[in-house]
Amino acid sequence: MLSLSRRQMLFAGGAGIAGLLLPRATVRAEDKPMGFTLPKLPYAVDALEPHIDAETMTIHHTKHHQAYVDNLNKAIAGTDWVGKSLDDIVKSVKQIPEKVRQAVINNGGGHWNHDFFWKIMSPAAKSGEPKGDLAKAIETYGGLAALKKDVLTAATARFGSGWVWVVPGGEKGLAVVHTPNQDNPLMVGKTPIFGIDVWEHAYYLKYRNLRAKYVEAWWNVANWDAISANFAKG
Numbered sequence: 740m741l742s743l744s745r746r747q748m749l750f751a752g753g754a755g756i757a758g759l760l761l762p763r764a765t766v767r768a769e770d771k772p773m774g775f776t777l778p779k780l781p782y783a784v785d786a787l788e789p790h791i792d793a794e795t796m797t798i799h800h801t802k803h804h805q806a807y808v809d810n811l812n813k814a815i816a817g818t819d820w821v822g823k824s825l826d827d828i829v830k831s832v833k834q835i836p837e838k839v840r841q842a843v844i845n846n847g848g849g850h851w852n853h854d855f856f857w858k859i860m861s862p863a864a865k866s867g868e869p870k871g872d873l874a875k876a877i878e879t880y881g882g883l884a885a886l887k888k889d890v891l892t893a894a895t896a897r898f899g900s901g902w903v904w905v906v907p908g909g910e911k912g913l914a915v916v917h918t919p920n921q922d923n924p925l926m927v928g929k930t931p932i933f934g935i936d937v938w939e940h941a942y943y944l945k946y947r948n949l950r951a952k953y954v955e956a957w958w959n960v961a962n963w964d965a966i967s968a969n970f971a972k973g
Contacts (some may be wrong), residue, residue: 774812775825777805778854786862790956795944800857803940807849807921814842825851829925848921852902852934859933859969861962869963873932873970880911887958889915894937894954903954904934907970932969933961 780800785793811828815821818836820828820843828835828843829851835843861867869877877883886905894903897917904916906929916924917937924931935957942953 774821775808775850777801777808778857780857782860782862787860787960790863790959791860791942792945795940795942798944799940800853803938804850804853807846807853810842811846811850814839814846825854826925829923830928832926844926845921848923848926851925852921852923852936855931856934856936859962859965860957860960861965863959866959866961867963870967871971873963873967876907876912876970880913886913886915887955890935891951891954893917894935895951897937900938902934902936902938904931906931907973930969930973933966 777800780796784796784800787796815823815828818839820835825847828847832840832844832847868874869883877886880886890903890905893915894917897903897919899919901917901919902921902923904918904924906914906916906924908914908929913932916929918924923934935954937950937954942950946953946956
């Protein structure tokens, strides 16, 4: 009769061999497709006070932006777009399967727009001023006051929800455009240097229906280092 230790050795050996022969039942974490996640804000939720209040920032980031991320993941689940970069998805919306295309435009655009938006803002004390080639382009445009005026006009002209953007190009070297809902310039081959969210959820708690007041206040938290860098990238 085999000793207990001998039986234990054979059992262990058999288990080891079986383990080599049988396929693994689990998938390594690095082999799993990664979904999009909500990025952290680059500053505290109250850092943009008093121009953008902490309550609005919290709701805007953790509720609205989170919803876009979650719904984008649902929209592309089971498609070849899982694992693609957000830029690739937004730039290629016309290639997205028609049955989920609008959901990707709404939610992929919403995710991209907000991720971009957080980065082109900063506390007022760190806002700075336009630099380098952007400063020259703004002067060519007619000066910062002229740019602010045209942005305000576009923001208030945008009926319903949407965004106002500044993109390179046009007769003045810069152009002000606005888009509905969560559409953005990347979807039509243009790269924005900054944009202002004019959905009501971006400003209503503090400014109520006074969109113009919100847009005027927004310039206090424009991150000119980031915006200048965006322009320099071309």
